[in-house]
Amino acid sequence: MTLLYSLAAVLFWGLAFVVFYTYLGYGIVIWVLVRLRRGHATPPTEPTEPLPSVTMIVPAYNERDYLPAKLDNCLAQTYPADKLNLLFVIEGSTDGSAEYLASRQADIPGLAVLSGTERLGKIVAMNRAMEQVSTDITIFTDANTTLNLEAISRLVARFAPASVGAVTGEKRISTEGKESAAGSGEGLYWRYESFLKKMDAQLYTIVGAAGELFAVRTALYEPVEPDTLLDDFIISLRIAQRGYRVEYAPDAYALERPSHSVDEETKRKVRIATGGFQAIRRLAPLLSVGRYGWLSFQYISHRVLRWAVTPFCLPLLLLLNLLLLTNPAGSMLWTAMFWAQVLFYLAAGVGYILENRQTRWKLTFVPFYFVFMNVCVLAGFIRYQRGGLSGKWEKSRRAI
Numbered sequence: 001m002t003l004l005y006s007l008a009a010v011l012f013w014g015l016a017f018v019v020f021y022t023y024l025g026y027g028i029v030i031w032v033l034v035r036l037r038r039g040h041a042t043p044p045t046e047p048t049e050p051l052p053s054v055t056m057i058v059p060a061y062n063e064r065d066y067l068p069a070k071l072d073n074c075l076a077q078t079y080p081a082d083k084l085n086l087l088f089v090i091e092g093s094t095d096g097s098a099e100y101l102a103s104r105q106a107d108i109p110g111l112a113v114l115s116g117t118e119r120l121g122k123i124v125a126m127n128r129a130m131e132q133v134s135t136d137i138t139i140f141t142d143a144n145t146t147l148n149l150e151a152i153s154r155l156v157a158r159f160a161p162a163s164v165g166a167v168t169g170e171k172r173i174s175t176e177g178k179e180s181a182a183g184s185g186e187g188l189y190w191r192y193e194s195f196l197k198k199m200d201a202q203l204y205t206i207v208g209a210a211g212e213l214f215a216v217r218t219a220l221y222e223p224v225e226p227d228t229l230l231d232d233f234i235i236s237l238r239i240a241q242r243g244y245r246v247e248y249a250p251d252a253y254a255l256e257r258p259s260h261s262v263d264e265e266t267k268r269k270v271r272i273a274t275g276g277f278q279a280i281r282r283l284a285p286l287l288s289v290g291r292y293g294w295l296s297f298q299y300i301s302h303r304v305l306r307w308a309v310t311p312f313c314l315p316l317l318l319l320l321n322l323l324l325l326t327n328p329a330g331s332m333l334w335t336a337m338f339w340a341q342v343l344f345y346l347a348a349g350v351g352y353i354l355e356n357r358q359t360r361w362k363l364t365f366v367p368f369y370f371v372f373m374n375v376c377v378l379a380g381f382i383r384y385q386r387g388g389l390s391g392k393w394e395k396s397r398r399a400i
Helices: 002-036 067-075 097-105 122-130 151-157 181-203 231-241 262-282 294-325 332-353 362-386
Strands: 054-059 084-089 111-114 137-141 164-173 213-217 245-256
Touching: 002 181, 002 294, 054 067, 054 122, 054 151, 067 084, 067 097, 084 122, 097 111, 111 122, 122 231, 137 151, 151 164, 151 213, 151 245, 164 181, 164 231, 181 245, 181 294, 213 231, 213 245, 231 245, 231 262, 231 294, 262 294, 262 362, 294 332, 294 362, 332 362
Parallel strands: 054 084, 054 137, 084 111, 164 245
Antiparallel strands: 137 213, 164 213
16 A cells, blocks of 8 residues: 555656646746747847738638728738738628628728638638738738737738748737636736747747737648648648747737637637647647657647646546545645645636626636636547537637
C-alpha cells in the first residue's frame, strides 16, 4: 500500500504541474523566454507604398440584421477604397440577405455577393469564394463584429516582412455590468489570451488565428476539408507549418457581444472543443518538436495541453486526492489540497447559479468559467468520438 500511495502522490503532483503549466506556467515561461531571447523586431503599424490590393470576405448565414452595420463598418475603413474589395458569402440564407446586398451593389462598385439556395456550409462557401479572389491579401471577418476603422490598414502593415504569411487581429468582448458569468468570464479569458498571443508573436509565431478577424497572403491559402470546424485555426497553422509566421495585430480588433446565455456559450464552446480534437489529428506533424522547433513548443503548450490533456487531469486530481486521504500516514497537506479543490468547485457552482442574474460578485466568474471551459472540452471529445461532423454554420445568439 505504501508504494501505491507513493505512486499516487507522484502522479498527483505531475498532473497538478500540467494544469498549472497549461493555464499559468506557460504564460510565465514564454514571458521569460521573450526577454531572454531576442525576438522579432516591432512590426510596423502603418502599411507602406505601394499598398497591396485587399479582399474582405464576410461569411454571413442568415445575418440580415447585422448586414447594414457590417457593410457600413467595412466602407468606413481608412484603407483606400480603390484597393479594397468586399465579398459577402451568404449561401443558403433565407432571411432576405441576398436582396438587401443586391440593393446596395449599385452604389458600391467593390461589393460582390456569393449566394445560392443550397446551404453547403461555411468551409465550402469560403473555398468557393477564394476561387474568385485575385488580390494580394484576403481578410476574413464575421458579420456580427465591429472592426476599428484602422483595422485593415494595421493588418496589411504586418505583412511587410516576407516571412509573415498570415496576421490575426484581436477579438474583444464588449461586456457590461449586467452580463452573466459566462459573458464576463469570456471577456477575462480573451484578455488573458491577448497577452499570450502578444508573447507568442514576439517569441516566434501565433498558434491559431481568431476567426473574427484574420488575414492571409492569398497565394498561401489552401482549401480546407468541408467538415472542418475550426477553419481559422487550420488555415493559419498550415501556413505556419510551411515556414511562415503568423503575426499578431492587437491594434486591429473585432468587437462583439458575449454569448446570450450559458446555453448559447456551451454550444459554441463544445463546437470549438470538438474542432480542437479534429485539428490536433489533422495537424499531427506539428507535435514533432524536433522538426518544427519553436512552432511545436508553442502549439503544444498553448493549444494541445489545453484541449487534449488538462481537462482529463482535473477529475483525476480529485480522485487521486481522495485516495491519498485514506493514507493512515497522510499529512494535513492532502486534506488542505482536497478542500481547496472542493471550495474551488463550490465557487464554480455558485457562479453557475448566478450566471443569468444581475450581480457584480465577480469572485465566482473565474472558477465558473474555468470549470465551464473544461467541461465543454470533455463534451467536445465525446462529440468528436461520435463522428458525423459538419462544417455548416451553427449560429450562437449573442447578448443584445
